[in-house]
Amino acid sequence: MTTKDHLYTMCEEYVESRIQRILRSLKDLEEDMESEGKNSAGDKYETGREMMSEEWNKLSNQLREFKQQKDTLKLAKNREASKRVQLGCLVKTSASNYFISIPAGKMEHDNESFYAVGGNSPVARLLMGKTEGEEFEFNGIRNTIISVE
Incomplete structure (x- = not known):
């Protein structure tokens, strides 16, 4: 395995681990939102629900960013060899x-x-x-x- 291939694999593992971590957090948050909905009412419920919604949005944005990085990594791998510095070099x-x-x-x-x-x-x-x-x-x-x- 070339150095470049090894680094590509390390980057791939980096992105995939981040994606999996975010997916686990989203799943946990979804479970928390479901249990919160069953057990609460009133202003305290609305505040908790809003905080969870903000966290959901933050995690969703992070997931989107890491998926974009995964796509960028694929582009980098598929680039033709070049003597000029470009993506994938x-x-x-x-x-x-x-x-x-x-x-x-x-x-x-x-x-x-x-x-x-x-x-x-x-x-x-x-x-x-x-x-x-x-x-x-x-x-x-x-x-x-x-x-x-």
């Missing part, structure tokens, strides 16, 4: 290594650190379209692109 620089995919944070593989970053992140926007050997400045530090896979 593994970019090694003089300062850090990046997997342009989804914002999943720092990952380790074969004693190397990689940052899985979304295509709209500040560093990804700086890297997009650049090729091996090109320089860019990030956080006031000049960096060079060592490789693009």
Whole structure:
């Protein structure tokens, strides 16, 4: 398995675990809403119901975001190999290594650190379209692109 494939799998597991966690929370909240409806009446009931509704909306939005990330990850995997940085590329620089995919944070593989970053992140926007050997400045530090896979 290549480094890029390994990072893709790690990102996939990251997204799937978040989706499953949110689905469990939604299920628990649904059960709470049902039991609240059977046992309550009055203003206290309405306040509790409203708080649960807000939580439901928040979790639903998070679920939608993670499903979008899952779709973005599929796009990243299916991209043709390119010498120019684009979604799905593994970019090694003089300062850090990046997997342009989804914002999943720092990952380790074969004693190397990689940052899985979304295509709209500040560093990804700086890297997009650049090729091996090109320089860019990030956080006031000049960096060079060592490789693009």
